[in-house]
Amino acid sequence: MDLDEVRGLIEQVVNSGDLIDLVLSNVRQKDPDTPHKVTVRPVLLKDEMLYQFSFYVEKKVLHDNLPALQVSERLTQLLTDQFKQAQVFTTQADYQVLISKRGNPRILKRQASKQAQDLSHNRRKEYIIPEHEPSPFLMRLGVMSQQGKVLASKYDKFRQLNRYLELVADVLPSLPKVDRPLRIVDFGCGKSYLTFALYHYLVEQLGIKAEIKGLDLKRDVIAHCSGLAKELCYDGLQFELGDIADYQTEDVVDMVVSLHACDTATDAALAQAVRWGAKVIMAVPCCQHELFQQMHNPIMQPLEKHGIVKDRLAALVTDSMRANILEIMGYNTQIIEFIDTEHTPKNLMIRAIYAGQTPKRAVEDYLRLKDFWQAAPHLEQGLGEMLQERLPKHK
16 A cells, blocks of 8 residues: 555645644444544644544543654554545645555545634743744744744744743843843854844844854854845844854953853853853753763762763763852852753753852852862863962962
């Protein structure tokens, strides 16, 4: 049985976000222990786009929620093994799929008969970037359709963008009120989904004058992002090829962002931000390997002997030490939950706001932590004398 055309149709309506609901019927062989009907509809559960399969077995209804990437495979399997008909209702058209006795599929297309419903079991979450309003930058980045629908395969990215902007909104009062544009540097900007979202939010939505510079080591990425910024007429958004540790600027920098910079690149970004006196720092570290080899304490041997446990522990210790150092340098610092991406499970953000004072407790905590683990993050070396001046002198 060749169901490639059917599979393609399902993938199309799911990925475009057009699917309203779907019904499988006309079973191949009646069996009281197997479903006589299956329905599928998109649902929004805890801000995650899923597809709810309802299996009707006798007088029972069983449910299973699947992500978008698994929908076409599951439906194709059901049509191959159990059902001979599917009704597919979308915002654009209705489709009827018929499977002949020989297993040949036929697809009939008709005018749309249904309207999309509220997907959430509870009230829909109000996002900073609205879900059903066309946004040029999201359309160009392949997150949203021309009609303003978030593509099912990009819904996690859409949630991440909005979570990021929620965190940015919290720190806006801490940024300086100046006549000049706000100056923001995004270290390790990569494909720059979040960089474009930040510019859109500040400039297009809030009307704040801002200049954002994205820095990355990949030449093709910088070229692509620069071209996209020009197409969108984002005049205050620039991208530059360069290394975090070597980057220099004579301008005042108000905010530094570093999202998923690998290993000690995060330390380099934090050190630059502190040297510039940035008022706000937002960093999501990634791939912290440096302390894995350094840290050791005999008391913690039961944890250290398991590589995966020590790896996760090293990441937590690294971030805690970084946060402690930022406190010593005069920042009110939090480690808060972000949202992981499809590429990395790291979901902790270090968010620091300059206060100008060094709590005595911060120095004591850091020294005890260093002594316990016999280790120090690269950030201590990166800050050099700036940090040493605030630590007790060795006798």
